[in-house]
Amino acid sequence: xxxxxxxxKPFAFVDIKGAPKREDYVPHDTYSGLTGKLELTxxxxxxxxxxxxxxxxxxxxxxxVYYSFFRTNGNITIPGTSIKGAVRSVAEAISNSxxxxxKKGRGEEKCASSHFECEFKPEKEKKELCPxxxxxxxxxxxxxxxxxxxxxxxxIEPEVVKISELWGPRINKGRRKFYQNKRFNPVGNLKPERxxxxxxxxxxxxxxxxxxxFQNVSEAELSLLLHAxxxxxQYRIKIGGAKPRCFGTVRFTAGEFKVLSVDLLSFExxxxxxxxxxxxxxxxxxxxxxxxxxxxxxxxxxxxMY
Numbered sequence: 001x002x003x004x005x006x007x008x009k010p011f012a013f014v015d016i017k018g019a020p021k022r023e024d025y026v027p028h029d030t031y032s033g034l035t036g037k038l039e040l041t042x043x044x045x046x047x048x049x050x051x052x053x054x055x056x057x058x059x060x061x062x063x064x065v066y067y068s069f070f071r072t073n074g075n076i077t078i079p080g081t082s083i084k085g086a087v088r089s090v091a092e093a094i095s096n097s098x099x100x101x102x103k104k105g106r107g108e109e110k111c112a113s114s115h116f117e118c119e120f121k122p123e124k125e126k127k128e129l130c131p132x133x134x135x136x137x138x139x140x141x142x143x144x145x146x147x148x149x150x151x152x153x154x155x156i157e158p159e160v161v162k163i164s165e166l167w168g169p170r171i172n173k174g175r176r177k178f179y180q181n182k183r184f185n186p187v188g189n190l191k192p193e194r195x196x197x198x199x200x201x202x203x204x205x206x207x208x209x210x211x212x213x214f215q216n217v218s219e220a221e222l223s224l225l226l227h228a229x230x231x232x233x234q235y236r237i238k239i240g241g242a243k244p245r246c247f248g249t250v251r252f253t254a255g256e257f258k259v260l261s262v263d264l265l266s267f268e269x270x271x272x273x274x275x276x277x278x279x280x281x282x283x284x285x286x287x288x289x290x291x292x293x294x295x296x297x298x299x300x301x302x303x304x305m306y
Contacts (some may be wrong), residue, residue, distance in 0.1 A: 007302035010246060012178040012293035014093040014286055016115060021096045022128035025120065025141060026216050031260070034222055035215045036267060039255030040229075042078070042150055042208040042239075046249035047184035048161055048201035051078050051240040057200065059160065064190060066160050066198035072149060076156050078208055078239065080147035086239040087147075088136045091228035093176045094287040097132035131281045135221050144217055145225060150210035158200045162187045163245040164305050165195045179243040180294050181236055182301040195305055199242060220280035226254075227282055231272065235291040246301035 026032070050069065057068040070077055092100060100117045118133040119126045120140040129138065137143025164187070190198065214222060229252040230237050238248040258267035 007304055008299070010180040010182050010244065010296070010299075010301055012180045012290070013175040014178065014290045014293065016099065016174050016176060017096050017283060017286065020098045020115065020118070020130035022118060022130050023134070025127050025129050025134060026144065028142065028144070028216070031216060031264060033216050033218045034259045034270075035217075036257070036259035036270075037214070038212040038257045040210050040212055041253040041255060042083075042210060043251045043253065044202055044204050044206045044249075045236050045251050046181065046238075046247055047204050048159075048242075048247045049206065049240050049250065050161075050199045050201045050242045050247050051082055052199070062190070064160060064192070064198060066200055069158055069200040069202065072151075076152050076158065076202065078150035078210070080149045080210065083147040083150060083210060083239055084136065084143075084145070086237060087225065087228045088132060089176075089178070090237050090290065091135065091224055092132040093178070093290055094227060094283060095131045095224055095281050096283055097130040099176070100132065100138070131221065131224060135217065135225065144215045144221075146213045148211045148213070150208035153207045153209060156202055156206050158202055160190060160198050161201045162190050162196055162198050163242060163247075164303055165197055166242065166244055178290070178294055179238060179246070180296040180299070181238070181249045182246045182296050182299045184246050185301045185303045187303060201242075201247065219275050219278040223276050223278040224281045226272065226276050227287065232276065233291075235295055237294075 050067075053068045053070045055068050056065055058065050070079060070082075088100070091097065098117050099115045118129045118138050120129060120133075120138055129141065133141070135143060135145055187196065192198070212225075214225070217225075227233065228237070231252055231254050236249050236251055239250055240248040242248065254272050257270055257272055259270050260266075261268050
C-alpha cells in the first residue's frame with residue numbers, strides 16, 4: 001500500500017508564520033543596494049544526486065531502461081533553475097514569506113489565502129511582495145537573483161540505481177514539508193519490477209561549479225539567500241529529484257564574492273561573514289526548526305513506498 005509502510009518517513013516540517021510581510025517591490029531599472037556575483041562549489045554529500053532530464057535511456061549490455069540525468073551538450077549538468085527552486089523553498093521557510101508552491105484538491109488541507117503567492121499587478125496597485133517573491137520573482141515580476149547551470153569539475157561516471165517508486169508530497173495545513181538528510185537504503189539489485197524505478201545518479205563527493213548573480217539586493221536579502229544555501233552553516237539542503245529516497249543532499253561552498261562599486265565601474269571583494277551577520281529577514285525560530293528537522297544523517301531512509 002502507498003502509505004502502509006511502518007518505516008519512519010523522512011519528512012521534515014517547518015511551521016508557517018502569520019500573514020507574510022510584504023513591502024513595495026524593487027525596480028530593475030536603477031542600481032541600488034548590492035549587485036554582483038558569487039562563485040559557488042556544490043558537493044554531493046548524500047550517497048547519490050539525481051536531476052532528471054525528463055527522458056529515458058537504454059543500456060544495451062544488460063537491457064536496462066532508466067531515467068537519465070540532465071545533460072547539456074552531452075555533459076552532466078544541474079540546471080540553474082533547479083538550484084534556484086531548491087534554494088527558494090528554504091528561503092521561504094526561514095523568512096516570513098508566502099507559500100509559492102501549493103496544491104488544492106479534494107481532501108487536502110489548505111493554508112489561509114493570505115499565505116499564497118504574492119500577486120504583482122501594478123495597474124491594480126498590487127505592488128507589495130514578500131521577501132522570497134521580491135528576491136526570486138513571481139508572476140509579472142522578474143527575480144533579482146539567478147544561478148548559472150552547474151557543470152562538473154571533471155568527468156563524472158554516473159551509476160544506475162534502483163529505488164522504490166516516487167509519489168507527490170501531500171499538503172499539510174500550516175506547515176512546509178521538506179525531506180530529511182538520511183542515509184540511502186539500497187534495494188540491492190537492478191532487476192526491473194513493479195513499484196520500483198531505475199535512475200541515473202551521480203555519486204557522493206562529486207563536485208559542480210555554478211555562479212550566483214544578484215542585482216539591487218540589500219544585505220538582509222543576500223544574507224537570507226546565503227543562509228538558504230547553508231553557506232558556512234552546519235545544515236545541508238537538498239536539490240534535484242528522488243528526495244524521498246534521500247538523494248540530493250549537497251554542500252554549497254562560497255568562492256570569490258564580488259559586488260559592483262559605488263561608481264559602477266569596477267567590482268570589489270566583500271567578506272561573506274560580514275553580510276551573513278544581517279538577520280533582519282530571517283525568522284530565527286524557523287531557521288532553527290528547519291535545521292533540527294532535516295538533520296538526521298545517522299538514520300536510514302525507508303525503502304518502501306509511502
